[in-house]
Amino acid sequence: MYIPLIYVCTGALNVLLLKWSDTLEGECSDGKIRRFQHPLVQTAFMFTGEFLCFVIYKIAYFFLQRRGTGAEGEHIITRGEREFSPINLLLPATLDLIASVMLLTGLYLTYVSSFQMLRVSALIFVGIFGAIHLNQALTMRHWMAMFTITCGITVIMSIDIQRASYDWFLLPNGESNAVLTGNLLIVFAQIFHAAKFIYEEKYLKGTDISTMLATGWQGIFGLLVTALLGVCLHFLPTPVPFNNNSRGVFDDLGDIMPQMRSNPTLWAPLILFIISSAFYNFASLTIVKYSSSANRVLADGLRILLIWWMAFLLEWETFNLITVIGFIILQMGTIAYRNAIFLEWYRSVIASWMRRRYADLNVETGNESSEPGISTNRPADAI
Template sequence: MQCVRNCDSPDPKERKTFEQPVIQTAQMFIGEMGCWIVIFISYMYHRYVSSRFSHEPTPLLAGGYHPVSADDRGYDDDEDQTLDGPAVDGHNSKPSVSHDGRINLQGRRILLLAAPACCDLAATTLMNVGLLFVAASIYQMTRGALVLFVGLFSVLFLRRKLYAYQWAALFVVVLGVALVGLAGALFGGDSNKGTTQANTMEVVSNAMMQARDIAQTPEAVKAVIGVLLIAAAQIFTASQFVLEEWILENYEMDPIRVVGWEGIFGFVITIAGMIILYLAVGRTESGRYGYFDAKEGWHQVFTNRAVIISSIFIMISIGGFNFFGLSVTRSVSATSRSTIDTCRTLFIWLVSLVLGWESFKWLQVIGFALLVYGTFLFNDIVRPPLKACLPRDLRDRQELLQEEPIEHM
């Protein structure tokens, strides 16, 4: 947390850190809108540079991105599926259809992207607020429930079929995340040299005694509120993933453009809400320097070098993160995206170890091993430990794959 006020005070309690969850949500959408810069640069390159050397169709960012679709829905070959534009028949017009039968997402249909943008807005804001109330380890453990919500919503609303071993894989992922967070909660205050020699039972006992002592304090109430906010955020995030999968399954648009449009919708809604909350709460005496004091929040952003530099890097990373996440959703599924997304914790942990921000804990190693194994198991990279865990159709498919390939004459 970056200090923004009273930073020279000898009393740490008087120092105020940057706590602006609404502004951080707006920064996230600014990062997503940054995708339009990439789209514009790509357009200019293919328009004025690449066109001089080649007349081949433009790739990826200029409308040529055609991911592999696992959709096996049938379409009538007699239907008019115009690729270059809307087909006009008298007074009736049909929407243009892509090569794989999906309707091009254009015109008023772009407003569909406002739904996942609203879910992203709610989820990010709730998680930012919840993180102010709980430790990072508790935050991480609560976030692990995301994969279960995404799996459940995919089955309920997208009619996906998850086998028993895939549900087991999701629970393994949640268990791995929980162990990682538990290790941070139990050993977070230990030094590097004392962590590996700590008595686990003694630490657990001390933690239970401390929890019993503060159970009736406001800190305990804050922790409960923080956990509930983060858990609610996972429901919104799961809704966002499932909505994006449904949209990309039925409509055609480059993932980078989807991120750009979601950024526009989310930013407009966030700014509107920010103005309303500032007028209603932020400018009052009790709301001064609070979460809804947008004037003070933006002042802190632009007058603190550390805050603005970290904000720029966060915005850049969020734009790329959402683009790659949507690409995974389009090519595989929202549930696979959520399991892969959870593995971010592993890379963050490795970088933190290298930079000296984290100390090595064996319990985290076990948690990350379960996390990676559950992700690989769900995405069929590794097989279940027992062949009987596989459904009959998958077992038959594996037996056929082990035989010699059939040559067609």
């Protein structure tokens, strides 16, 4: 029970910390004050948090092995196989990199509440990819839930375009096109996240690797791929609204340290984000290993209310009734999808209980009729 709680709380904290860093300003290398727009660097901090899981795993395994009691094979952090090919975790790390850069760029351009609501669209792609790669059956209830979620997403994106004209206080660009671009990036990023979730589910359930170790290796590969991509994006000319830096590129790495020196407050959300990412990604893989990708996305949707409440409390955005309607439609879709999962669980539990019941009845009948010298499998007497 504590794993889903950690997952929801740290996930909400991650979003709030990233949005906080997006609202902070600092002096760039050209002397101008700009907001902290560095999605690639924020992604690197996320992978740094995952790499901390690798460090924690190695330290825990070292001390548990020194005891000589075999505790390293039973502890929740270290239990699982250690003989596996780490290169298999390169693909999910790459997919996570692509999705995270798109997500963080979208978060910079749009509202924090809309960001979390639109992430529910991952449930649609998880259902489709799960049916293709995991042979999971999609019933009519699942399809109706996906259609309802699509309607909710359409409502949220439509109202965001309209309210950008009056609720633009914390937006870097008050134009509706910029908000729409951010929302579309968030939705498209869910395709890569859904592919990552399905791959992780198939790989983790096919092996008994420790989720802490798997998270750590993803962090290692993620940092390597992010470093390679960072060199390219550092020199990639980019149009507005993606070029809020000194050189007009996608992510000007030369502005990072000057901004952090001129505004030391930037260190707080970024350091907290690294720590929170370690717990979040460990809990995420644990849910996938012992449950499913769909349940991970469903649990991820629980933090919408928490993020929305904090956005109002911090005065990052104003209340909008149409957004509430879109949120209600989204919840109707997720509840319908969740009920479909609960219905499958209910049927499997009932079927298992009936099998055990009939097995017990057969045993009792066999014991009552088994007398010495009398066969219990003779044919019935003819009448």
